[in-house]
Amino acid sequence: MGSVSSAAPVRFLKGHGTENDFVIIPDPDGTLDLPARTVARLCDRRAGIGGDGLLRVVRSAAHPEARGMAGEAEWFMDYRNADGSVAEMCGNGVRVFARYLERAGLAEAGDLAVATRAGVRRVHLAKDGDITVHMGTARLPDGPDPSVTVTVGGRSWPARNVNMGNPHAVAFVDDLDHAGDLLAPPAVTPADAYPDGVNVEFVVDRGPRHVALRVHERGSGETRSCGTGACAVMVAAARRDGAVPAAGGTPVTYTVDVPGGRLVITEHADGGIEMTGPAVIVAEGTVDPDRLVEPREADRSNG
Numbered sequence: 001m002g003s004v005s006s007a008a009p010v011r012f013l014k015g016h017g018t019e020n021d022f023v024i025i026p027d028p029d030g031t032l033d034l035p036a037r038t039v040a041r042l043c044d045r046r047a048g049i050g051g052d053g054l055l056r057v058v059r060s061a062a063h064p065e066a067r068g069m070a071g072e073a074e075w076f077m078d079y080r081n082a083d084g085s086v087a088e089m090c091g092n093g094v095r096v097f098a099r100y101l102e103r104a105g106l107a108e109a110g111d112l113a114v115a116t117r118a119g120v121r122r123v124h125l126a127k128d129g130d131i132t133v134h135m136g137t138a139r140l141p142d143g144p145d146p147s148v149t150v151t152v153g154g155r156s157w158p159a160r161n162v163n164m165g166n167p168h169a170v171a172f173v174d175d176l177d178h179a180g181d182l183l184a185p186p187a188v189t190p191a192d193a194y195p196d197g198v199n200v201e202f203v204v205d206r207g208p209r210h211v212a213l214r215v216h217e218r219g220s221g222e223t224r225s226c227g228t229g230a231c232a233v234m235v236a237a238a239r240r241d242g243a244v245p246a247a248g249g250t251p252v253t254y255t256v257d258v259p260g261g262r263l264v265i266t267e268h269a270d271g272g273i274e275m276t277g278p279a280v281i282v283a284e285g286t287v288d289p290d291r292l293v294e295p296r297e298a299d300r301s302n303g
Helices: 036-043 091-103 227-239 297-301
Strands: 011-018 021-027 053-057 075-080 108-118 118-126 132-137 148-152 156-163 166-172 187-189 199-207 209-219 219-224 252-258 261-267 272-277 280-287
Touching: 011 091, 021 036, 021 187, 053 091, 091 108, 091 118, 091 132, 091 227, 091 272, 091 280, 132 148, 132 227, 148 166, 156 227, 166 227, 187 209, 199 227, 209 227, 227 252, 227 261, 280 297
Parallel strands: 021 053, 075 108, 166 199, 209 252
Antiparallel strands: 011 021, 011 280, 053 075, 108 118, 118 132, 132 272, 148 156, 148 187, 156 166, 199 209, 209 219, 252 261, 261 272
16 A cells, blocks of 8 residues: 655545535545644644535445445545544534536536445435435434533533444534533543543534534544534434434424534434535645655754
C-alpha cells in the first residue's frame, strides 16, 4: 500500500452536511495509507484543510473491512474522526459521501447503497437536492434503561442510551447553554457505560415533535451537526413523549435543529429510521502530502 506522504500530491474535496464538515479523499483502489496522525493533520483547521472528520472513498472490494459488503454496495465510506480515530458511522458523512459520488459521476439521482462499518446504508438522492439516508434501527438497552448521568460544570442530567451503529448519550436540558463550551468531553458516569467513548447530545424542546441539540462528538469535540446524534435524539424524544412506532404501527417524524441547520428524522413502524437533509461540496484541490507529516526536529528549531 502506498503512503499519503509519497511525492505525488493527494486530491481532496471539502464538503458539509448542515455544517458538519469533512475532508474527502478519493482512493477508489485503496492504495493510500492514512495513519491517524495524518488524518488529524488533514482535519486540522490551521495546519491542514480542516474538518470534523475525513471520508475516504474506497471501493468495497478493495477494503478488507468492506469486502463482505461488496455485493450490496460498490463504495465503502472509510470514516475517521478529526483526531484520526476510526468511527463506525456518520449520518451527515453518508450524505456528503453520496453527494461526492454523484458529483464524480459514480452515482445518479435515485437510490444508492453505501457500505459503512455499521453496515450497508441505503441512500436516496432526490432531484430537489436533499438526500435521505436509511439509518438502520436504533438499539436501546434491553429492559430498563441503565442509569447514565452526564455532567458539565456543576450540572448533571440523566441520559438515555441510544446506539445508532455508534453510541450516544442523550440528555434533555432546560437551556442549550448549560452544555458549556463542549471543548472537553462531558463527564459520563458510570465510567464503564461506554468503553469506546460516546457522543453526547444536549436537547431542548422547540415545539411539538420539534427539538434542538448541541453535541460533543467523540474524537472531534463540538460539531455543528451530527446525523446519527439527531437520529438518537429523535428516538429518545419519541420514547419520552410516549411514541413507539413499532407498537402503534404509524411512522413518527421529528424536526431536529442543529447549530448548522435542520434535519428531518422519521422512525417507521418496522423500526427503520430515515434522515433527510442537505449535503454540499464546497471545494476541491490537491494537498502536498509533505505538509501533512510531523515537522522534523530541524524545522521545529527554526520556528
